[in-house]
Amino acid sequence: MTRGPLMIDVAGLTLTDEDRELLAHPMVGSVILFSRNVDTPEQVRALTDAMRAVRPELWIAVDQEGGRVQRLREGFTRIPPMRTLGHHYDRDPDAAIASARQWGETMAREVREVGIDFSFAPVLDLDVGVSGVIGDRAFHSEPMKAVTLIRAFMQGMKAAGMMTIGKHFPGHGSVAADSHLELPVDNRSWDEISAYDLVPFRELAAELDGIMPAHVVYPQVDPLPAGFSEFWLKTVLREQLGFTGVVFSDDLCMEGAAGLGDMRQRVAVAMGAGCGVVLICNSREAVRSVLG
Template sequence: MRYGLFIQTGLRGVEREESLKYISKMLPLSVVLFGNDFSNEKELTELISKINHIFVVENNVPAPFIAVDQEGGNVVRIPWIDYSPSNLFLGKLDNPEFTNYVGMLTGYQLNSLGIRWNLAPVLDTLNGYNPVILERSFGSDLETIGKHGAEFIKGIQSYDVRATAKHFPGHGSVMVDSHVDLPEDKRNVESIINDSYPFRKAIDAGVSSIMLSHVLYNSLDENYPATLSAEVQKLLRHSFNYRNLIISDSMDMKAVKGRYDVSEIIKGSIKNEVDVIENADIVGSMEFYEQIQNIDTALLKPKEERIVQFMQPFKKLSYKPSPLLMRSVETVSSRIRRRKILNPDIEADLVLMDSKDESQVAEISKSTNLVSTHLADLNLKLKLHYGTEFLENMKESGRQIILVGRNEHLRSRVNLMNAISGKNNCVFISTSFDGDIGIVSEKMGYISAYSKKPSVIVGAILKAYGFMA
């Protein structure tokens, strides 16, 4: 039996050549890549080629499933392809056909790069504005999440790229980020199962894999998070009648790592209903690989059968979806929540306030250069000064200011923003959900973009100037 089939590993933890030696020994089902594994398309292509060579040429086994988290919005590993603005953007637009198209375009472009597994979409419900979920969710309405999740799944899988519904049974009702600690969901069983409705729709849509969350659901299991809980896994496998692949969230996250030892993780995952352990750190992956070899093969056999089924190719559409529709829709689909029109003939400051990512899952930040390039291509000759300076440095008054930021309810800077809006003509472009509109000064214009994607920001800027309704 090839024991690496039960592992999805990242390359973190050692130098590149050393990681490739680990890959050669382990021969995992999948290698998950992150943005810091490559700088451009050439490096990505060369890396995938090296990995495939180890499998196909050196070891005479099928190429692994190269995987990424290409969710769209703030969680994007490959920034140069036409990625989704964000799930919340799609949910607010509420056009299922467009969401299906976004899935198709994502699938086509990933497949073209040799990537056959996307750890998306997020099907968590936006409850309580969990800071690690936010615009990664399609919204707060279960029907909307289920509908758009299913369409994205069908779209991406039509180009032979496996989708992953995550994070079962739902990560949206806890405020703690499982990358840094173990969240506890203290709701009753009925509420938890109710929020898992979008996963039923994903199963109906034929989703290839479902990822378990690192959340402790007290009413289901007082001791273990979903990734290690027999009760939660039985709920998915038996109550939901799910027959495809179950994968864990990464076992190097602090919700699990350091809290449970390797043998306990193996017992709670692979010895239960989990088929594949994800671990971003390759040294840790080797520990799991060695432990899995001690498991009775009779227990592993049904998992191996599901994995073999997972590896079977889908019938792939032959035509290329045009990216023009994506670019058109994302430019016009931001929403003016509080109108204030700026004068294009007067100088203005464009302040991109989020100079670093707020979550460990996000790797792609807004780029001042990309926003300015997009605006320059439109040849509007706006008198804009670009900056990322913090608000305390803005001493002048009587200026036009466009502030671009995310999740003001989680920050102390909102008081500075409101003070500035009392002395200047300001518009705020929100790149996340619009739950903070109530704390942003009524003197300030407010536009919901639901995304950090530069093209979406540009569309919102055009609305701030009154060029679009």
């Protein structure tokens, strides 16, 4: 079936009539769950079943990275921050790789069991001690050590039947600002970014099913935030890295996207740049402005 390009959210623990109306719209093809949508595993399963009763082909997603970013909690395994795997790797690489694979499989299996298709994971950003919003979400500060752990985590996810979605292309870990609240600017050169932040994306592009770009501007490379940039998404990601999967925008309601215009304009620019699925979260007004 053809899946609509919009990923939206729903109001609470059960579907409202308005939720059903929006999910039935042909432009909507995906849903993301937040903490307000989650109680017990049984409740989550009932919610996802109700969504598919409206639209069987819906993709249902969640952020279940571990650590600070874990929406499913009661009745689910608590997953450690990914940076703990990096610390483990520095002491015992083989054990850390095995642990990363197991955590990936555990996360994915539990998410899939409640009717959710995928988590937006893993994080491919590198931890350089600058970004508070990334921080211990990153596996490591050294690119190839991060790649090794991320690949193992992805192998676990795939063993449980889950898509892998890498974020935040081409790297959010070297800027301090939080793109939820403002537009971060990374003033490094292409050579610096390519030699460091891009390494995990370059190494893993062929193994990832999806990628989410960052609401970050790299002005020495392109004047637009990466998620709205044809250079980053088409020239670099598709042509240079050979990525063939799905590009998911980050949430277009975030402040990092505000400079691109109203929501209809943001959707148009993101899709024109190469995003196949665009997220509009926590604003019914914004969703309706696009659906018309």
